[in-house]
Amino acid sequence: MKILVPVKRVVDYNVKVRVKADGTGVDIANVKMSMNPFDEIAVEEAVRLKEAGVATEVVAVSCGLGACQETLRAAMAIGADRGILVETDVELQPLAVAKLLKAVCDKEQPTLVIAGKQAIDDDANQTGQMLAALAAWPQATFASKLVIADGKAQVTREIDGGLETLSISLPAVVTTDLRLNEPRYATLPNIMKAKKKPLDTYKPADLGVDVTPRLTTLKVAEPPKRSAGELVADIAQLVDKLKNVAKVL
Ligand code: AMP
Numbered sequence: 001m002k003i004l005v006p007v008k009r010v011v012d013y014n015v016k017v018r019v020k021a022d023g024t025g026v027d028i029a030n031v032k033m034s035m036n037p038f039d040e041i042a043v044e045e046a047v048r049l050k051e052a053g054v055a056t057e058v059v060a061v062s063c064g065l066g067a068c069q070e071t072l073r074a075a076m077a078i079g080a081d082r083g084i085l086v087e088t089d090v091e092l093q094p095l096a097v098a099k100l101l102k103a104v105c106d107k108e109q110p111t112l113v114i115a116g117k118q119a120i121d122d123d124a125n126q127t128g129q130m131l132a133a134l135a136a137w138p139q140a141t142f143a144s145k146l147v148i149a150d151g152k153a154q155v156t157r158e159i160d161g162g163l164e165t166l167s168i169s170l171p172a173v174v175t176t177d178l179r180l181n182e183p184r185y186a187t188l189p190n191i192m193k194a195k196k197k198p199l200d201t202y203k204p205a206d207l208g209v210d211v212t213p214r215l216t217t218l219k220v221a222e223p224p225k226r227s228a229g230e231l232v233a234d235i236a237q238l239v240d241k242l243k244n245v246a247k248v249l
Helices: 036-052 068-078 094-108 128-133 188-194 235-244
Strands: 002-006 009-013 034-036 058-065 083-088 112-116 139-149 150-160 162-169 172-176 199-202
Touching: 002 036, 002 094, 034 036, 034 068, 036 068, 036 112, 036 139, 036 172, 058 094, 058 112, 068 083, 068 162, 068 188, 068 199, 083 094, 083 172, 094 112, 094 128, 112 128, 128 139, 128 172, 139 162, 150 172
Parallel strands: 002 058, 002 112, 058 083, 083 199, 112 172, 139 172
Antiparallel strands: 009 034, 139 150, 150 162
16 A cells, blocks of 8 residues: 655744745745644654555655755655655645645555645645545545554544544545654654655646646734733732723623
């Protein structure tokens, strides 16, 4: 069973992002970039399935700038067998990524795609769902447990107020939630080994996909600054402030 894992290069989760002065987007000049954390969980899950003898090959795919090669190498250091870069300078929106991934699926014929539930930069939470729709495959999103048995995936999903367990036939798309697993740290020998693993590069045109953006970002703004807190002397003063200043009571 081949597993395809889409991995996105995003601003590292520890970075405090700054909005560009003209409000057109987030400033990513000289900012540390890393693999989207949900994608690390996806790679880890795929590698665990390979280690358990369920999967035979794990292929990481990244779409974007040439620098996404680093993200693919990071996936290979966790244990992915090879990487595919779909290289473009065009700003990719989820539908374009889903179409590229569909074209890669047509070529690679994976049995399972494990994607992140969302990319922490744009918080779109769309790509996995769009890929499943384009491929006409079942999908199970926000997985906190994944079991493959009898040609099916049993997926436990985190939903409001509890857990839901689905059984879906394969091939399918599963997206990861935070509690699915805790990704391992890549060891130095594995980082070195990853440098030698195969990495193929395509352009969107090679895959017959038009990636022209369809959405226009009108404005990006910082959240309003929070004003400083205030210490109150007693409960009576607190209630008075909530009633007459904050006007929330
Ligand atoms: P999103 O729909 O943008 O929130 O992304 C959801 C998931 O789709 C991510 O966690 C990745 O697994 C995958 N994905 C999104 N964008 C890309 C990309 N440019 N390259 C590879 N995978 C991506």
